[in-house]
Amino acid sequence: MGVQGLKTFIESSNRNDLRSWAFRDNRLIIDGCNLYYTLYFDYNLDQMHGGDYDAFEEVIILFFENLTDCDIHPYVVLDGGDDHTDKKWDTLRKRKQEKINAAFTLSAGRRANVLPILIKNVFRQLLHKLKVPLIQCLEEADWEIAALAKEWDCPVLSNDSDFYVFNLRAGFLPITHFQWKNVKVNTHTNKKFIQAQHFTVGKFCETFRMNPELLPVFATILGNDYVKLQDIKSLDWEKYSTSDTEHARIDGLLNWLSQFPGPDAAVSALLKLTRNTEKPLVQEALSKGIQEYKLISGYLAPFFHSKTIPQTASTGPLQVLPKWTLKLLLEGKMSSSIIDALVHHRVSLIVQVEDFKLPCCSETSRPIRQVIYGLLLLGEQQTADKLELAIKTFTGTSKHYVEEYGRQQLKLSSQKVEAVKTRVMEGLQLETLWKEPHNVRLHVLLDTLGVSLEMLREIQPALQLQISVTRYWLVNAQPPPSKVHLWGLLLGMVYGQCSSTPQTQRDILLKLKKLQTGRKKISLEHGTAHLYSQWQSCLKWSLCLNRLLCFPVSEPEVARLYRGKLVHHVVEELRRGSTLHSLLVRGSNAEQLFIQLKDAVVSLVGEDFVKKMRTGLMHKAAGKTQRDCNGQNQPIDELSSCFEHLMCEDIDNCEDDDLNGKSRKSKAKDHKNEIPDVSYTIRTRHKAKARNPDHPSKKYARRCFE
Known part of the structure; x- marks a missing residue:
């Protein structure tokens, strides 16, 4: 939902509608989707490379720790499905197009806001882990959030401007003015609090000497996501304004409404401004709009207390x-x-x-x-x-x-x-x-991902879903991933898993850590971004299927599986000639985990499949020569064989000191100014794969859905 222009009007510098509040020792209803959206962008976390989920987790953990320090008891509410009446569908379609535009803008190197695809999965998993009370609504959450806040007489934390209209006695706390990062201490009581800005409908309406029951009429005229009254909205409300600011239209509408004792009188006056042919439609729209803000008891309180399923379901x-x-x-x-x-x-x-x-x-x-x-x-x-x-x-x-x-x-x-x-x-x-028996539900999941039960038994339970998804991605992604994309993905998983271990274990990640934090900003390589976006999409829907099947395999911690900037850096380094030896400490747990992940993937796709994958090394064009592993010119096919030896054999068996010394530096220097013709290579292989009826992905598609 949302009322156009209301947030900027209330928060403008010439008004005093927000009042300071040292907030502590209270319940707090949190608009969950608004929270993770705001925090992700406020901390400038990665968007361009597919997301940094573990960094996002750290922010969320700190947020709830600070609430606990101030004796604030959070209750998080998430949006569910679309409203069954479809009254918001036009607005949703418009927003979907805006998100496409934003993703394209970001892919072109310009600023935009795009949430990573798995962010809601990460948020839900973490809140369950932290034991924060959480409800995912069956439909839109805003009304249910307001109804719960009214019933419990506690404030709402959100950035949605509709909460400036719901008449909540305990009021509304905008996230943008909720200073949760800087917990303060009351010098008299020695108790911690969070400085917040507090809004109440009563105080706001006092400044206009207006009946608070008229605010829903105001919101409906101005235009929210559910109701559009373009004819009335476009009337010259500015002439009633006492201000010459950019918000004169809103100010004027509020002043005009303040002359009426209640909603019925205001609606009657509005109908007089409407053409006769439009009166029935306008009256119906106004009635529906006003109804949107009437609060009765919802189903959140009973479910938070005793897991009671709502009757409306x-x-x-x-x-x-x-x-x-x-x-x-x-x-x-x-x-x-x-x-x-x-x-x-x-x-x-x-x-x-x-x-x-x-x-x-x-x-x-x-x-x-x-x-x-x-x-x-x-x-x-x-x-x-x-x-x-x-x-x-x-x-x-x-x-x-x-x-x-x-x-x-x-x-x-x-x-x-x-x-x-x-x-x-x-x-x-x-x-x-x-x-259904576990083996039946497991069979559905495995058959979908193209994995046999015999294959799965060879993989540790904690790794089964992510490796099965990776197998599906390797076989079905278009264009096909190269080896450097696979190794980059697996190294990202290694980093995610090991970085959550005690500090004594983190030292084994020093080389990857240096790659993660020590490089200047990396430019976006569209082919790599496209492939990893496909993998994330496959993971998202595999998680959905696994949950629908009541978890036939254990669900991995999503935040440990992908770190966008890191995997893109790894791909670039490997393309430039770096070896896995240079990124992993020999004999470390990280190296052993990488070998374990690599062997698991190979067991699902087969060694021949991995050998036939493109290396992904930088090159100018087919038929031209490049430096081989020892600095000599060599055809691309032979170079591929050299790379295959480096990447496909167990790390323990690779003892070539030259690759870690001078020749690798020489190779990196030779390639320093080259720009790989990625788009040409990708499109050529994409078409070839599509024409090949014997490709594994084609065989799987025929088998799976026979």
Whole structure:
């Protein structure tokens, strides 16, 4: 939600609507999505290279530690699916296009704000780990947050301007003015507090001598995300303003409304300003807009207290959600995307920083989503409402589709994607999916990712999901990843895992740490960004599938799996001729973990597959020569063999001192001024792979969905 222009009006320097508050020892309802959005950008964490999730975790941990120090008791509420009435759909479509534009702007090296694709997964996992009370709403969260704050008589922390309209006695704390980083101490009581700016509707309306019940009328006229009254909004409200500032229109509208005793009188006056043909539509829009801000008891308080499932979930459109999924959804242990797929037959895909000349990164993970849609739609018991929705949406076919909203070049586009069943899904029903034996649910996940049970048994349980996803990515990504992309990804996992260990263990990461912090800003290589965005998309939807299947494999800590700037730095270093020896300490736990990850991946794709992968080394063009490992000119094919020896053999067996000494420096110097023709190489191989019916990804696609 949100009221256009209201936030900047209230926070403008010539007003005094925000009052200082030494906040402590209280409950606090937190708008979770607003919190992680604001904190990620406030700390200038990586966006261009796919995100730095472990750095984001450190910020969130510090935030909640500081709340605890001040005896503040947080309750976090997250958005769920789209509103079942679709009244906000036009606004959502507009925002999706804005996010595409922002991702493209960032990919072009200009400033923009783009949240990494896995940020919500990381946030939910961490809050569960910290035991912070959390609820993921079934639909939009704003109204439920306000209803809970009213019931508990405590403030809301958010940046959403709608909380300037909800009449909450305990008020509203804007995140941008919540000084949580600088915990202060009261010199008289010796108790800690956080300095905040506090807003209440009552104090605000006093300055205009206006009935607070008129604020919803004001918000509806001005235009929120749900109601658009363009004719009334465009009237000359400035003439009622007592100010000549840029906010004269808002000031004038508030002054005009202040003359009326209540909403009914204001609506009657507004209708007189409307053409006769428009009066019914305007009256209906105003009535709906006012209703949006009326608060009654919601379902958050009962669920926070006793995990009580809301009655609204068993009636109307939301009844398509099986009862066993409701608790998991509300606890944030299941993706809210399944709500949109079941209720709306629609899913929005997150556009990342990628190569916008290539198809959307989410296309690689589409077969995973098709299995999710199959579990949701093909095995459900057909109630009357479900049949009515299916007939209404897809008349004339027994197939089920979900409309996916992604991008086509730089434009928001949609595509109907068929829900499918793999060969092991026959007879499964959504309502009883949680009762299925573990091996059945595991089989569905593995079949989707193209992994056999025998292969999986060779991998440690803690690594099974991330390695299976990496296998799927290697086989299905377009264009195909090179070896340096694979090694960079695995080294990122090594860094994430080892950096969470005690300080005595962190010393083994000194070389990677130096690469992470000691380099100047790295430019974006679009091919690398595109490939890692595909991997993140595959991981996101594999996590969703694993949760829908009630965790047949353990879920990894997402923040440990990817660190954007680091993996991009590693890829660049490897391309320039650095070896794995130069990035890992020989005999260290980090080296052993890398070998373990590498061997696990090789066991799933096969040694021949890895040998045939492109090296990813820098070169000018096919047919030209480059320096070999000992400084001699050598054809590219022979260079590939040398690189294969460096990367594919166990690190323990590599004893070539020359590679760690002079010749590597010479090689790096030779390549210092070269610019790899990445786009040419990528597109050529992309087309070749698409034409090859015997490529592993083609074989898998035929097998999985036969």
